[in-house]
Amino acid sequence: MTPPTYKLPPGPRRSLFSLRALKDFLESDRDPLGFFGRYRQEHGDLVCFQVPGQVVMLVSHPDYIKHFLVDNGANYSKPSGIIPILGNGLLASDGEFWLRQRRMVQPAFHQDRLNNLFPLMVDSIQRMLGRWEEYAREGKPVEIPQEMLRVMLSITGRAAFTQDFIEQPGVLEGILKHNQIIHHRSPLAVRLLRRLFRRPPPSANQMREILEGLDERLYALIRERRQAAPAEPQNMLDMLIAARAPSGQAMTDKELRDEAANIFFAGAETSMSSLTWTWHLLDKHPEVRQRLRQEVSEAIGDRTPTLEDLPKLRYARMCFEEAMRLYPPAWVLGRQAREADTLGEWDVPPGTFMMTVVYHLQRDPTYWENPDRFEPERFLPERAVKRPRYSYFPFGGGQRQCIGNNMMLMQATLLIAMTARSYEVRTVPGFPVEAEASVTLAPKYGLQATIHAAPPIAMPSLASGT
Ligand code: HEM
Structure with missing residues (x-):
């Protein structure tokens, strides 16, 4: 033939x-x-x-x-x-198995469930702001990506396991090391030679140790929650344990480990880099910052935000959407x-x-005017409807679309609003900020910034003297 x-x-x-x-x-x-x-x-x-x-x-x-x-x-x-950390969970699996798992995990991300997480999100952000009080006082540069990772994983850890998993000894260090290893790129020739001679990279042993340490903790959590067997699920892991496939089958411990790790880590790198870019962009655009703070002041003033406030923080959400347009973490x-x-x-x-x-x-001039400019107003609904759906897709699309997208938008909006109300994040002068397209599109050298108490907001009525 x-x-x-x-x-x-x-x-x-x-x-x-x-x-x-x-x-x-x-x-x-x-x-x-x-x-x-x-x-x-x-x-x-x-x-x-x-x-x-x-x-x-x-x-x-x-x-x-x-x-x-x-x-x-x-x-x-x-x-x-x-x-490696994600195993055969949703992000990597495929075909029938993926579909079965996605159907079992999806209910944990239902909007009602996410709404229940709101107080926990506020609390984790307040804990971060508590730490920042000290940073602002000391005036020492802070690593923004690590701060963002810590607050985001505090939220997903508490949502998934009812405990601040990231604050357990060794967990944050393990994740940072894991990320460092997967980002570390030896020169191409060295990588090729290693592959040719079937030599594992020097980091293979370290990676094994990190994974063993994290696995031990994850399996302990699974045992604990199986034994607790609450009548009503208390967290996402309880929901996974209770989930049944159409055949009536439950997940094995290994499947639970992989899906729990996906809930906890799959969004870690992406949320860290998108929020880091957001702070850098806000630092460079005082007029956007001013408008953001104006909105926050009108929507929540000095009080603790409630779920009902979320729709009023539209500009905060648009700032995040625009940062993900310019620097989509999943760039390919x-x-x-x-x-x-x-x-x-x-x-x-x-x-x-x-x-x-x-x-x-997301930077194509056919769909975006002045595509390289940071302009959150592009995400006003009346402007967004004019663009084709696949000119903006930081969370992917179709059946494999990010399962955490609504959760992410909610926690990012809240974090940006609550933080901008109290602090300004200023990139250390001269610090090199350069995008690197690796596992995610992240700032190549991270982002060092100092934290400053935000100046009082000039209300328009006072400014105009009326
Ligand atoms: C700014 C933050 C985030 C971005 C930009 C992002 C982006 C993405 C993208 C583009 C995909 C699809 C990849 C593909 O089609 O090949 C994806 C899948 C996924 N994301 Fe996210 N993500 C974010 C946050 C999160 C969070 C917070 C979680 C968990 C709480 C999460 C969990 C997942 C999972 C489990 C998948 C696999 C879904 C599947 O294939 O069924 N992500 N993400």
């Missing part, structure tokens, strides 16, 4: 061992955003890279993205994950075609690797 011939979109065709293929490879490794941006500019919204054995398509049109994420999403599988999404498909006039052979660079769509 003759192999089928496919009509493939334009793009570079490289033979595997050519110099151009090597050059491309090195460049995409060193500067992926620049590399894929150039290919899109040269070849358009659908670019096909073909190296022997693998077809890769770079998809940059909202309709095409919708096609492979949503309309024909069932035909596209998720390439297996690379984050990928899928693999199970069966042959078509996209517009082009063929998609089975096995094709589809990728979309979220970062480029």
Whole structure:
């Protein structure tokens, strides 16, 4: 039988061992955003890279993205994950198993459940602000990513396990070390040689130790909650323990461990980097900060916010949405075609690797005026409805859309509002702030900032002297 011939979109065709293929490879490794941006500019919204054995398509049109994420999403599988701590939980699993697990985990993220978490979110943020009082007094630089990680994991830990998991000895250090290892990139040549000689990276033992330490704690929690067996679930883990598949099956301890770890960690890196960017952007834009503080003052004044206040903190939420537009933590999404498909006039052979660079769509001048400008007002509902759905998708889309998106928007809005009311976060002068597209799109060197008591808000009525 003759192999089928496919009509493939334009793009570079490289033979595997050519110099151009090597050059491309090195460049995409060193500067992926620049590399894929150039290919899109040269070849358009659908670019096909073909190296022997693998077809890769770079998809940059909202309709095409919708096609492979949503309309024909069932035909596209998720390439297996690379984050050891997450095991075979929702983020990495695929197919029937993923669907079964997603259905069992989803109820833990139901809006009513999230609403119940509101007081706990306020409390964790207040604890952070308590620490910041001291930082403001001392005037010493603070690592903002770590602060954000700590407060976010305090919330997810308490939501998932009813205890501040992150404050247990060794947990925060373990996670920071785990992240450091997965971010650490030795020079490409060293990585290739190690792979060639099947040598594990020097960090493999450290990683094993970290995972063993965390696993021990997670399994202890599972045992504890199984024994407690409350009549009504008290936390997300209780809900997972009580969940049943349509066949009546419950999750095994290993499945519970993986899904609990996903609830706890899957959003850790992404929330840390999006909130860090938010503080940096707010520091650079005093007019936005002023408007934000005005809103907070009108919505909640000096009192503790309640769930009913949340819709009034619209500008705080827009600041976060805009920060995720400029710096989408999940800057690239990928899928693999199970069966042959078509996209517009082009063929998609089975096995094709589809990728979309979220970062480029979210800064595309076709959909965004002055795309590099920080302008939260873009997210006013009347402006947002004019854009195609897949010009903005920091949480992905289709059936694999982030399960934590509503929880994240809620806690980020609250954190930004409560913090901006009391403090200003000022990036240390001269500190290099540079985006690095690695596991997430994070500031390459982190962000060191000093914390300052916010000045009193000038109410418009007083300012105008009336
Ligand atoms: C700013 C914060 C966050 C961002 C930008 C983000 C982004 C994403 C994206 C883009 C995906 C889909 C990946 C793909 O399609 O390949 C995803 C999936 C996921 N996220 Fe998030 N996420 C965030 C916060 C969270 C939080 C707070 C949690 C948990 C409490 C969470 C848990 C998950 C899980 C479990 C999945 C896998 C869902 C599935 O495939 O069924 N994320 N996230």
